[in-house]
Structure formats: C-alpha cells, structure tokens
Amino acid sequence: MDExxxxxxxxxxxxxxxxxGDDARRIEALLDSDPDWQAQAALLGDLREAxxxxxxAMPGDAGLDVLHRRIAATPTPLPAPSVPPTRRAPWWQxxxxxxxxxxxxxxxxxxxxxxxxxxxxxxxHVPDAGVAWRDAPLVVAAPEGNLEVRFxxxxxxxxxxxxxxxxxxxxxxxxxxxxxYLLQADDPGAALTQLRASPAVVEAGLVTAxxxx
Amino acid sequence: MSTQTLAPGELLAAMAGGDQRALDALxxxxxxxxxxxxxxxxxxxxxxxxxxxxxxVVDVFHDVWQDPLRYDGRVAFATWLLTLTRNxxxxxxxxxxxRQVLEEPYDEDAERALDADARTDTAPDPQTLREQAQxxxxxLRCLQRLRNxxxxxxxxxxxxEELSVLDIARIQDVPEGTVKTRLFHGRLNLRQCIERWFVxxxxxxx
Numbered sequence: 001m002d003e004x005x006x007x008x009x010x011x012x013x014x015x016x017x018x019x020x021g022d023d024a025r026r027i028e029a030l031l032d033s034d035p036d037w038q039a040q041a042a043l044l045g046d047l048r049e050a051x052x053x054x055x056x057a058m059p060g061d062a063g064l065d066v067l068h069r070r071i072a073a074t075p076t077p078l079p080a081p082s083v084p085p086t087r088r089a090p091w092w093q094x095x096x097x098x099x100x101x102x103x104x105x106x107x108x109x110x111x112x113x114x115x116x117x118x119x120x121x122x123x124x125h126v127p128d129a130g131v132a133w134r135d136a137p138l139v140v141a142a143p144e145g146n147l148e149v150r151f152x153x154x155x156x157x158x159x160x161x162x163x164x165x166x167x168x169x170x171x172x173x174x175x176x177x178x179x180x181y182l183l184q185a186d187d188p189g190a191a192l193t194q195l196r197a198s199p200a201v202v203e204a205g206l207v208t209a210x211x212x213x
Numbered sequence: 214m215s216t217q218t219l220a221p222g223e224l225l226a227a228m229a230g231g232d233q234r235a236l237d238a239l240x241x242x243x244x245x246x247x248x249x250x251x252x253x254x255x256x257x258x259x260x261x262x263x264x265x266x267x268x269x270v271v272d273v274f275h276d277v278w279q280d281p282l283r284y285d286g287r288v289a290f291a292t293w294l295l296t297l298t299r300n301x302x303x304x305x306x307x308x309x310x311x312r313q314v315l316e317e318p319y320d321e322d323a324e325r326a327l328d329a330d331a332r333t334d335t336a337p338d339p340q341t342l343r344e345q346a347q348x349x350x351x352x353l354r355c356l357q358r359l360r361n362x363x364x365x366x367x368x369x370x371x372x373x374e375e376l377s378v379l380d381i382a383r384i385q386d387v388p389e390g391t392v393k394t395r396l397f398h399g400r401l402n403l404r405q406c407i408e409r410w411f412v413x414x415x416x417x418x419x
Contacts, residue, residue: 009393018377043352043404044371050352051372055249060241062248067240067271071233071278 008040015044145172145182147191148207153179155200163201167194182207221290228281236278244270246291246373247298253369254302256357265305272301292380295370299384348407355406364399367392 013019014027030037169191173182185191195204227235251269255262284293359365370381382389
C-alpha cells in the first residue's frame with residue numbers, strides 16, 4: 001500500500017481527532033494543499049451532516065409506547081436493591097420477616113395450645129368457694145427462659161444463628177427492646193460462656209427469677 | 214436532577230433501581246441512532262427495512278431495560294449500544310430467513326422517483342437552502358443505495374457518532390484494516406453516486 005492510500009484510509013479517524021503525531025501533521029498538510037483531499041473531507045462532512053439532519057427530523061420517542069407495552073406485558077426480574085448493603089434492615093427485623101423464626105413456630109403454637117388447655121382445665125375445676133379460683137396458681141407449659149441476651153446492632157443474622165447453635169439455646173421470647181431476647185438452654189452455664197465469647201453478643205446473663213405470678 | 218441531563222451510565226444505574234423515567238430519557242437520547250443504524254443494515258435484504266428497524270429499536274431498549282448493568286463501561290456506551298443493535302438486526306434478518314446481499318440490480322425508476330422527491334421537498338426554499346437540502350438528500354439516498362451493505366454500515370456508523378475505526382471494527386466484529394478499506398471504498402462509491410445524481414439533476418432541469 002502506498003503512503004497516500006494509507007493516509008487516506010486514516011482520514012475519517014483524523015477528522016474525529018483520533019490521529020496524532022506525524023500522520024496527523026501530514027494529513028493536515030495534504031488537506032491544506034490538495035483539492036482532492038479537500039473534496040474527500042468535504043464528502044465525509046456532507047455525509048455526517050446528511051445523517052444528522054435525517055436523525056433530527058425523526059421524533060425521539062417514536063416507538064416508546066410500544067416499548068412501554070412490551071415491558072408491561074413481560075414479567076421483569078425484580079430490580080436490584082437501590083440502597084447500599086449498610087442500609088439494609090437490621091437483622092432482628094429480618095429475623096421476624098421469615099428468615100429464622102419459622103423454626104420456632106411449632107414451639108410457639110404448642111405453647112399457646114398448652115395455655116388454652118390449662119385455662120380450660122382451671123375454668124372446669126373452679127372451686128365452689130366464691131372467688132377462691134382467682135388465687136389458683138397459673139401453670140404455663142411454655143418453655144421458661146433461663147438466659148437473657150442482648151445482641152450487637154451490627155450482628156448479622158448468620159452470626160446470631162451461629163452463636164445460638166453453638167450455645168445450644170433457642171429463643172423463647174422477644175424482642176424485649178434494645179435487641180434483647182429471652183433464651184432457653186439445657187446447660188445455662190455452658191451456654192452463657194459461649195454467648196459471652198461471641199462478638200455478636202453485647203451482654204448475656206442468667207435469668208434467676210421465675211415468671212411473675 | 215433532570216434525567217435529560219444524565220450520562221448513559223447514570224441512567225442505566227437508575228434503571229437498575231427500577232426507574233422507568235431513566236429508560237425514557239435514554240430512549241429519547243439514543244433511539245434515533247439505533248433506528249438509523251438498524252435501517253442501514255436492513256436495506257436491500259428483502260425485508261421492510263423501516264418496519265423491522267422499528268422492531269429492532271424496541272428489542273434493543275427492552276433488553277437494556279431488563280439488564281441495564283450488562284453495560285460494564287469497558288467500551289464507550291455508543292459502541293456497546295450499537296453492537297447490541299447490530300446483533301439484534303442480524304437476528305431479525307436470520308429470523309426472517311434472509312441474508313444480507315452484496316449486490317443488487319440498479320433500479321433506475323426508483324432512483325428517478327427519489328430524485329423527484331428531493332426536488333419537490335426542497336422547491337419552496339431559497340436557492341442556497343435548496344442546494345444544501347438537495348445535497349443532503351443526494352448523500353443520504355446514495356448512502357442508502359450503496360450496494361455493499363458493509364460499506365454502508367461502516368459509513369453510517371462513522372456518520373452517526375464520532376466513533377473511531379477501532380470502535381467500528383468492534384461493532385462489526387472485523388479487523389481494523391477491514392473497516393478502513395470499507396470506509397475508503399464506500400467513500401469512492403458514494404462520490405460516484407452523488408456525481409451521477411447531480412448529472413441527472415442538471416439534466417432534469419435542462
């Protein structure tokens with residue numbers, strides 16, 4: 001390929017500023033002095049002008065209503081979350097949104113059923129003596145919490161789940177406010193050690209008093 | 214901030230969050246380029262180029278809406294969008310069982326009809342405006358009539374956006390040298406067609 005041909009093939013890039021150095025200087029000189037080069041550049045200018053005028057005559061939103069209809073008719077995937085991960089709902093809200101609590105649902109339902117049975121039994125066996133039944137002790141078959149724990153605000157659901165598993169405890173009540181929960185452990189002492197060792201736990205302690213009567 | 218002033222990357226990010234106004238803004242800013250390029254690719258392949266180009270525009274922006282974050286910024290947005298446009302256009306051609314044709318018979322009657330249109334369109338204008346409009350019409354008609362579809366595509370891409378030869382090569386999926394050759398020979402053919410057009414124009418008035 002001769003030099004003139006090589007430079008002519010670079011002319012479109014030169015006109016858009018994509019050619020620098022020696023080639024740019026030589027093309028510039030040819031455009032200054034050579035009518036044939038000037039005609040080539042003018043043709044490219046006319047081409048861009050013609051296509052630009054053609055586009056300018058088109059409405060920019062032609063077909064937009066068709067696109068809207070197609071989008072409405074197509075099930076689209078859910079958009080990505082627009083909030084950064086640090087602004088996601090805290091774990092204790094997600095815990096009750098269905099991530100962890102369903103595991104405790106059977107226990108909770110069994111507890112409620114036991115309360116109903118106990119109350120029914122008490123009503124059926126009310127002593128004749130006036131209001132003496134009011135003093136009957138309330139016996140609830142619900143599992144009693146023997147530990148109370150407060151989780152860190154930054155703790156993730158995975159961290160909470162892990163420490164509960166390690167300590168062999170389960171949540172039996174809560175949230176009690178300030179991210180506190182009532183736990184039940186078979187071995188409260190060992191569980192307490194595990195809980196206090198976890199960075200997900202701010203504080204943990206034994207619950208000594210029974211439920212108020 | 215108005216969506217009209219946002220860069221494509223920002224509009225795509227807004228679309229990822231489900232903002233359909235961002236899609237509308239992107240469409241209004243870019244659909245014409247997509248349509249012109251698709252139309253240039255579809256010409257002379259035996260299909261209704263204008264109607265299929267309209268379908269391609271909707272296909273392209275529907276795809277962008279469904280997965281706006283597919284654009285990763287490694288190439289200019291125009292290069293990415295026009296590559297997607299080319300792929301969709303080729304899909305349409307294949308779907309209709311057509312192939313791009315390299316040669317087509319010269320249709321003298323159609324040529325005369327288009328020339329007459331150009332003269333009629335510009336007749337009421339002052340002399341200089343009329344000449345400019347006629348020249349634009351001639352260039353556009355000759356571009357659309359280029360018999361080599363790849364030359365037509367390369368020249369259209371160059372005219373649409375200030376794309377480098379390298380970007381055009383990416384869109385057409387060919388080596389850079391091939392695009393240089395297409396642009397060079399496309400210019401020669403365009404020039405011959407325009408000269409013939411003006412000869413006919415002169416004889417039309419004569």
